[in-house]
Amino acid sequence: MADYPTPYVFVYDVFLKDAVKHLQIASYVRTWSRAEMPGKLYQLPTGLPLVVEEEPAGKVFGEVMTFEDMGEVMRIIDAQEGFRSDSPQNSRLIREIREVTLTPSGEKVQALVYLCPKEKFNAKEMYAVHAHGGDWRKFVMMPRYDGYQH
Numbered sequence: 001m002a003d004y005p006t007p008y009v010f011v012y013d014v015f016l017k018d019a020v021k022h023l024q025i026a027s028y029v030r031t032w033s034r035a036e037m038p039g040k041l042y043q044l045p046t047g048l049p050l051v052v053e054e055e056p057a058g059k060v061f062g063e064v065m066t067f068e069d070m071g072e073v074m075r076i077i078d079a080q081e082g083f084r085s086d087s088p089q090n091s092r093l094i095r096e097i098r099e100v101t102l103t104p105s106g107e108k109v110q111a112l113v114y115l116c117p118k119e120k121f122n123a124k125e126m127y128a129v130h131a132h133g134g135d136w137r138k139f140v141m142m143p144r145y146d147g148y149q150h
Contacts, residue, residue: 004070008111010035010100012062012136013049015077019137024076028067035064037100037113041136042121042128049136050093050116050128061135064100064111074112081114092116 014021017032038057043049051060067073078085082092093114100111123130131139 004074004112005097006110006112007066007070008064008100008109009067009073009077010037010062010064010098010111010113011077012041012051012060014080016063016137021080025065025067025073028069028073029065030068031066033064033105034061034103035100035111036061036103036134037098037111039115039134041131041134041139042116042123042126043131043136043139045127047140049131049139050121051113052116052118052121054118059134061103061133062100064102064109077114083114 013019015025016022036059037051038053039051039060040054040058041049041051041060077083078095081095083095084091085095088094094117095112096115097110098113098115099108100113101108121128133139
C-alpha cells in the first residue's frame with residue numbers, strides 16, 4: 001500500500017457526504033469533519049467544481065475525512081479527479097498538501113487536496129463560473145441567472 005504524507009483528505013465536490021460519489025468511499029470513512037481552506041472555487045460546464053489558488057483567495061468549504069484503506073480510497077478519488085501519480089504534470093488536477101481548518105473546532109490539519117494548477121486555469125476558455133461563497137453544495141442548489149458575471 002502506498003504511503004501518504006497525511007491521513008487527512010479534503011473534499012469539496014462529488015465526494016461530499018450527501019453528494020453523488022460519496023457512496024464509493026463511504027464504507028472506508030474513519031473520521032469526518034466540516035472544514036475550509038483558502039482558495040477560489042469554480043464550476044465547469046460539466047458541473048464539476050475545481051479549486052484554484054488565486055488572489056484574492058476566498059474560502060472553499062468542504063469536508064475532511066480519514067479512511068480505513070487509504071490506498072483504495074485514493075485510487076477511487078484520483079480516478080475521479082483525473083490525477084495520475086505516475087505523471088502528475090499530465091493530470092487534470094494535482095494533489096497537494098494544504099493546511100485546512102476543521103470548522104467545528106478551529107483545529108488546523110495538513111490535508112491532501114485536489115487543485116487546478118494556476119498555469120493550466122483559464123476561466124474564459126474553460127467556461128468556468130466562480131462559485132460565489134465557496135460552497136459547491138450550496139452553489140449547485142442556487143437558482144441560476146443568465147446575468148452572472150463569468
